[in-house]
Amino acid sequence: MALKTLVVTTSRADYGLLTPLLEELEISSDFELQLVATGSHLSEHHGLTKNLITEDGFALAGLVEMNPHSNDSVGTAQAVARGLAGFSQMIMALKPNLMVVLGDRFELLAASTAALLHRVPVAHLYGGETTEGALDEAIRHGVTKMAALHFVSLPGYEKRVIQMGEEPDRVFQVGALGIDNVHRIHLMDLEELRAHSGVDFSKPVALMTFHPVTLDGPGEAARQIEEVLAALESQDFLTLVTMPNADPASDQIYQRIKAASLAYPERIKLVKNLGQRGYLSAMKRAHLMLGNSSSGVIETPSFGLPTLNIGDRQKGRFCPENVIQCDCTKSAILEALAKAQSPQFRSQAAAYQSPFGQGDCAKKIITTLINWIPVLQNQPERLLKKHFHDL
Incomplete structure (x- = not known):
């Protein structure tokens, strides 16, 4: 009997990353894929990206509506409450053997908590990473403790998950999807x-994705994006900007980028959604990348793309040699832009080899999960009753 595997996708970003794994799950007779969309997939403001999923040929087993009704902490807290109720109902309806989640979004707090309470083992992708400027930091570690199986991208992250008390034989270094x-x-x-x-x-173009730093105070998102835009207005290249995520204060960023794109159309262009293929194609062709998205740290090394990681949102992550860390001030960004465009740094970035794998991450995950199918189907309590591993 195939393993009923509920995979949660919260946004265009994690859906793009999950796609290779979804394809492997779909073609394998060992698994029955139950794909559930939530979060900004169901938001008109973010382009109703649930439609992209069905256009790609995946059937959706269900939808869990939990978009914040206000762009603040209250709206997010209320969304998590609705999400917990929604995922509880979804689990009762689908009766999965396993839930798979990727990342650290607040939607996963609801999904993983529901799975824990319904005694459904969770496989978590990408624990052990750190993002000291974001609420995601605590959520990621919380999901790690609720999860039974762990897939990490680098040896250092594997070590951290084990430091958190997880048993080494349940932690697998597989690279990045x-x-x-x-x-x-x-x-x-x-x-x-x-x-x-x-x-x-064919002309120099910068690619930018900039999200709120959710542990900063009110008004900081607006101040930070204004610093970034002020630095870009003096550059002689166009910057293609993708829409920020659905975190609190994202609208402060979106409205300022939108205004800048209208005021300086030769310098700033805003798009809601490039899609995974469009985004990676832009990354391959771009002159440089800037912002505070994890894609700037994880995917850009594969293209040898000079990248600016601005501010604290990704602070604590492994920093590849093609990435320049800089403060979120106009002067620091200008200095980093000059370095990123220098022949010496561009040569360094182009020569760098990505540490995140060679494109076989999904197959490694599938192989590992197949080994756990007998336990997941017949003795899930062996995974649910976790022993704390002391160092």
Whole structure:
């Protein structure tokens, strides 16, 4: 009997990363894929990206509506409460043997808690990482403690998960799913990318994704994006900006980027959603990347792309040699932009080899899960009753 595997996707970002794994689950007779969409997938403001999932040929087993009704902490807390109720109902309906979650979004707090209370083992992708400027930091570690199986991208992250008391034989270093996409997706040529994005990448173009730093105080998101935009206005290249995520204060960022794109159309272009293929194609063709997205740390090394990681949102993550860390001030960003465009740094970035794997992450996860199927189907309590591993 196939293992009923409930996979949660919260946004266009994690769906893109999960796609290689979803494809492997779908073609394997050992698994019955139960794909559930939640979060910004169900938001018109973010482009109703649940439609992208069905357009890609995946059937959705269910939807859990939990978008914040206000762009603040109260709205997020209320969304988690609705999500907990929604995932509880979903688990009762689908009766999965396993839940798979990726990352550290607040939606996963609801999903993983529901799984824990219903005694459904959780497999967590990408514990052990740190993002000291974001609420995601605590959520990620919380999900790690609720999870029974752990898939991590680097040896250092494997060590951290074990430091948190998880048993070593349940922690697996598999690389990053984002690198599978780099290897498997046929990327757009210049003409297709121009038609898709409205941008001519034969000229220098920067790619930018900037999210709220959720542990900062009120008004900081607005101040930070204004510093970034002030630095970009003096550059002689166009910056293609993707929409921020659905975190509190994201609207402060979105509205300021939108205003800048109207005021300086030759410098700033805003798009709601490039899709995974469009985003990676833009990354391959870009002159540089900047912002505070994990994609700037994980995927860009595969393209040798000079990248600015701005501010504290990704603070604590492993920093590849193609990435420049800088404070979120106009002067620091300008200094980092100059370095990123220097021949010496561009040569260093181009020569760097990604430490995040060679595109076989999904297959490694599937192979590992297959080994656990007898336990998951017949003795799930062996996974649920966790022994704290002391160092």
